Amino acid sequence: MVLVRRLSAERHTAGQVEEHCITMAEADTMCELIVKWSAKEYLISLPRSTGTVMCLKKAIEFNTGVKVERQKLLNLKFKGKAADDGLMLSALDLKAGFKIMMMGSLEQDITTVATAPENVDEVINDLDLTEEEIALENREEYLAKIGKRVDSYEIKMLNEPRPGKKLLVLDIDYTLFDHRSAAETGNELMRPFLHEFLTSAYNDYDIMIWSATSMKWIEEKMKLxxxxxxxxxxxxxxxxYLAMISVHVPKHGLLDVKPLAVIWGKFPGVYTSKNTIMFDDIRRNFLMNPQNGLRIRAFREAHLNRDKDRELLYLAQYLKDIAPLEDISQLNHRSWERYRPSKKHK
Known part of the structure; x- marks a missing residue:
């Protein structure tokens, strides 16, 4: 017998060993996949002929600790739809090293969120980075990655840029939408004043949505x-997520980020560091362009907070106040709540 994955002796019982073992004959037809989750990669090996999607999910739970019911395998598709749990891996015709993007939270993280103090300002799992660690913008290896995205990635265009408008780039999950809470309708999980905010911002900004999920999920959420x-x-x-790149920060390891230079490269002379601002609930997403990022407070537990959350109303005013400025990258967006426009810009 051989183990599917090298396991530390202290982590598995006899039952777990049996569950994660295969015969030598089966090892010749192993399906080796890479699961990307929480800025890390996990090698999962399963028998191609007998393994199912549910077997994969159980293996992922064993390796990451994320329970099967909390996993979202974003790009594991069969005939254009999410692969059913009972589907054989052989039917998916996955190549060796195929990377699966997973969304999901550990039980202890969910418990922490549920019991977090109401006025906590820092987002869970956000980073406390030094100036040295965020000086990534001009690293050659990352510029090369951005160049590849500019050349190969296709932005899904819905409308045409409008002359003279600045650019607002928005995250979705926990920024515009509580994607973890249960509800009967999307309106129950929508951040308060979302449409008023977007209507106000649209006067001065073209608006792009950039989420670390698949395009299908983005379209579904925007429709919802x-x-x-x-x-x-x-x-x-x-x-x-395909427009993102990975960067290495010594203190925190490999992180996936959203480099705005991908957009700037796609629209040369139209959108630049001077006229772009990004809202995201996690600061690490704008590590490559910290001067253009504003970390919005995360919108969680919608049923408890939707009657008192006014973040989008206040940010709508901030966007309006800074719109006349020629270079908004010179502002300290961390202090956006204290910003007051000068008289000449009113």
Whole structure:
């Protein structure tokens, strides 16, 4: 017998060893996959002929600790739809080293979120980075990655850029939408004043949505929230996780980030560091362009907080106040709540 994955002796019982063992004959037809989750990669090996999607999920739970019911395997598709749990891996015709993007939270993290103090300002799992650690923008290896994204990635365009408008780039999960809580309708999980915020911002900014999920999920969420059909504003484009790059920070390891230079490279002379701002609930997503990022407070536990959350109303005013400025990258967006426009810009 051989183990599917090298396991530390202290972690597995006799039952777990039996569950994660295969015969030598089966090892010749192993399906080796890479699961990306929480800025880490996990090698999962399963028998191609007898392994199912559920077997894969159980192996992922064993390796990451994320329970099967909390896993979202974003790009594991069969005939254009999410692969069913009972589907054989052989039917998916996955190549060796195929990378699966997973979303999911550990039980202890969910418990922490559920019991977090109401006024906690820092986002869970966000980073406390030094200046040295965020000086990544001009590293050659990352510029090369960005160049590849500019050349190969196709932004999903919905409308045309408008001359003279600045650019607002928005995250979705916990920024516009509580994607963890249960509800009967999307409106129950939508951040308060979302449509008022987008309507106000649209006067001065073209708006792009950039989420670390798949394009299908972005489209579904925008439809669910009524953003894609709203007549008061228009979304310029969508970007998904494929537009992101990985960077290495000594203290925190490998991290996936959203480099705005991908957008700037796609729209040379139209959008630049001077006229772009990004809202995201996790600061690490704008490590490559910290001067353009504003970390919004995460919107969680929608049922408890939707009657008192006013973040988008205040940010709508901030966007309006800074819109006349020629270079908004010179602002300290961490202090956005204290910003007051000068008289000449009123």
């Amino acid at each position: 929230l009524g953003v894609s059909t709203n007549q008061s504003y228009k979304i310029l484009a969508y970007l998904d």
